Amino acid sequence: MGKHPLDKFRIKGNKFWKTKPDACPYCGFTDISGVEILGAYDGDLMWECGNCGEFLLRFTQKTTKKHLQKVEELHFNLDDWETIWQGLPN
Numbered sequence: 001m002g003k004h005p006l007d008k009f010r011i012k013g014n015k016f017w018k019t020k021p022d023a024c025p026y027c028g029f030t031d032i033s034g035v036e037i038l039g040a041y042d043g044d045l046m047w048e049c050g051n052c053g054e055f056l057l058r059f060t061q062k063t064t065k066k067h068l069q070k071v072e073e074l075h076f077n078l079d080d081w082e083t084i085w086q087g088l089p090n
Contacts (some may be wrong), residue, residue, distance in 0.1 A: 025056070
């Protein structure tokens with residue numbers, strides 16, 4: 001069986017932040033953005049640090065995996081993450 005889509009986000013640990021954290025726990029930067037995955041959840045599914053690029057869980061890993069299973073067949077190319085909005089939907 002292949003890796004789960006959550007594994008592609010390189011999440012460190014199991015800690016989760018229900019509301020957007022004031023600062024990144026890894027680098028201390030205060031520019032944290034919400035990350036929406038269309039079709040997975042209506043709203044921000046996780047958080048991303050604008051400095052170090054770390055992804056932070058908004059929900060438990062179990063809940064996040066359940067949401068991502070809805071879009072498991074979609075292609076996630078995180079190498080293009082910064083410019084993905086410029087292209088056509090897959």
